[in-house]
Amino acid sequence: MLTKPDSKLPVTVDDIRAAREVLKGQVLRTPTLPAPKLSALTRAEVWVKYENMQVTNSFKDRGAFVRLSRLDEAARAKGVITMSAGNHAQAVAYHAQRLGIPAVIVMPEQTPQVKVRNTEAYGARVVLDGETLAESQIRAEQMVKDEGFTLIHPYDDPDIIAGQGTAGLEILEDAPNLDTLVVPIGGGGLISGIAIAAKAIKPEIEIVGVESSLYPSMINAMAGQPRPAGGPTLAEGIAVKNVGNLTLPVVEALVSEVLLVNEPHLERAVNAFALYQKTMAEGAGAAGLAALLAFPDRFYGKKVGLVLCGGNIDPRIMASIMVRELERESRIARFRLTINDQPGVLGRIATRLGELGANILEVSHGRLYLDVPAKGATLDITVETRDRAHSEQVYDALCRFEGIPCRRISSAGT
Incomplete structure (x- = not known):
C-alpha cells in the first residue's frame, strides 16, 4: 500500500476497490494466464490479461459501467454522449442500453465498420464526424451544449479511470510475481487506473506504456515536444492526439517509460496472438506484445504482464495481416x-514445383509488357512453402530450371 498517496492522482486504490464492488456481476472478471508460446517468442515470461473476453470485447466495459451507474435520474433521462474510435463507444452503448439510458456516439469518419455496426447494434445513435477523435470531441461537446447530454469521456474522468483500474487488481491477484506490466496508451485511462492499483499493491512493480509511433501523444505531453501525430494506424484504438488532463500526472508519477511501436511490429503482434494464443487482438490490444517484439532486450528474462485490451478487429484486416506475415516469413513467396x-512450359514448371514440395496458390500470365519478347510472356507464380529455407531452395531451383530467367517479387510487384 502507498503510505503517502500522491495528491496529483485523480483516484486512489480505495476508489478502484469501490469500483470493483460496483462491477461485481456486471462485467467479466477476465483471466490472467501464462503464455508459454509468447514467452518462447519474446524471451520473457509472458502473462496475458484477456480483456477481449468482455461482452464488447474490450476493457472499456469496466469504466463505462462505473460511470453510467453513478448518473443521477435527471442525467439518465436526458441521455449520454461520447466520442470514441470504437471500443468505448460499444461499451457505453451496451451498458447504456442495459441501464435504459439513451446514448449518442460520435465516431471518426474512418472508424472500422465492424465497430460502427456493433455500436449501432447496442441501440445507440451513431454520428460520424471528423477525421480524428479530437474532431469528434468538438461535435460531441457542441451536442452537450445544444441537447443537454452528459458527456461520458473515454479516459479523462475519475470514474472511468477507477473502473479501468480494476483490471490491475485482478492481474496481480492472478500473477502476483510479475516484474513488469506493459499497457497500451491512448488517452491514458487504462494505464492510469492499472498503475494506481498495481503500485499500491506492489510498489516495486514497473509500469511501461506503449503508443503507436504515429501517435506519440503521451510522450509529447510528458516531454513538451511537438512530434507529428497522425496517419493511418492498425492501432486506431489508441490513435489519439490529446491525452487526458487527469491521466498525464498519473503517467508522469507512476510509469517508468513509454515506448513507441511501428506498424510492422503491431501486425506481428496481432498475428502472434492469433497464431500462438488462438485469440483475436486488435492493433491497440496487441500493442503490449508489439513492444516486447520491438524491444526484446528491454524485457529479456522478466516476468511481464500484457493487457490484451481489445479484440475488435475487422475480419478483412485480420486476414490481410495473416497473409502478410506468411510473406514476411517467406512461407508465401512470389516469383x-x-x-x-508455347504449350507445355507451364506444365513443366508446375511439375518441378510439385517435386520441390511447393504448393501453387496463384498463377498470372503477362503478354503485353514491352520488355518481354513478342513470343514470350511473364509468369508470376505465388507458392506456399514450409519456411524461409524451403523458399530459398525453391527459388534456387527455379533459377536453374531450363535456363528460364527468374526473380523474386514482392506483393507490390517489385
Missing part, C-alpha cells in the same frame, strides 16, 4: 519467370 509462350 516472376520470363518464358517462351
Whole structure:
C-alpha cells in the first residue's frame, strides 16, 4: 500500500476497490494466464490479461459501467454522449442500453465498420464526424451544449479511470510475481487506473506504456515536444492526439517509460496472438506484445504482464495481416519467370514445383509488357512453402530450371 498517496492522482486504490464492488456481476472478471508460446517468442515470461473476453470485447466495459451507474435520474433521462474510435463507444452503448439510458456516439469518419455496426447494434445513435477523435470531441461537446447530454469521456474522468483500474487488481491477484506490466496508451485511462492499483499493491512493480509511433501523444505531453501525430494506424484504438488532463500526472508519477511501436511490429503482434494464443487482438490490444517484439532486450528474462485490451478487429484486416506475415516469413513467396509462350512450359514448371514440395496458390500470365519478347510472356507464380529455407531452395531451383530467367517479387510487384 502507498503510505503517502500522491495528491496529483485523480483516484486512489480505495476508489478502484469501490469500483470493483460496483462491477461485481456486471462485467467479466477476465483471466490472467501464462503464455508459454509468447514467452518462447519474446524471451520473457509472458502473462496475458484477456480483456477481449468482455461482452464488447474490450476493457472499456469496466469504466463505462462505473460511470453510467453513478448518473443521477435527471442525467439518465436526458441521455449520454461520447466520442470514441470504437471500443468505448460499444461499451457505453451496451451498458447504456442495459441501464435504459439513451446514448449518442460520435465516431471518426474512418472508424472500422465492424465497430460502427456493433455500436449501432447496442441501440445507440451513431454520428460520424471528423477525421480524428479530437474532431469528434468538438461535435460531441457542441451536442452537450445544444441537447443537454452528459458527456461520458473515454479516459479523462475519475470514474472511468477507477473502473479501468480494476483490471490491475485482478492481474496481480492472478500473477502476483510479475516484474513488469506493459499497457497500451491512448488517452491514458487504462494505464492510469492499472498503475494506481498495481503500485499500491506492489510498489516495486514497473509500469511501461506503449503508443503507436504515429501517435506519440503521451510522450509529447510528458516531454513538451511537438512530434507529428497522425496517419493511418492498425492501432486506431489508441490513435489519439490529446491525452487526458487527469491521466498525464498519473503517467508522469507512476510509469517508468513509454515506448513507441511501428506498424510492422503491431501486425506481428496481432498475428502472434492469433497464431500462438488462438485469440483475436486488435492493433491497440496487441500493442503490449508489439513492444516486447520491438524491444526484446528491454524485457529479456522478466516476468511481464500484457493487457490484451481489445479484440475488435475487422475480419478483412485480420486476414490481410495473416497473409502478410506468411510473406514476411517467406512461407508465401512470389516469383516472376520470363518464358517462351508455347504449350507445355507451364506444365513443366508446375511439375518441378510439385517435386520441390511447393504448393501453387496463384498463377498470372503477362503478354503485353514491352520488355518481354513478342513470343514470350511473364509468369508470376505465388507458392506456399514450409519456411524461409524451403523458399530459398525453391527459388534456387527455379533459377536453374531450363535456363528460364527468374526473380523474386514482392506483393507490390517489385
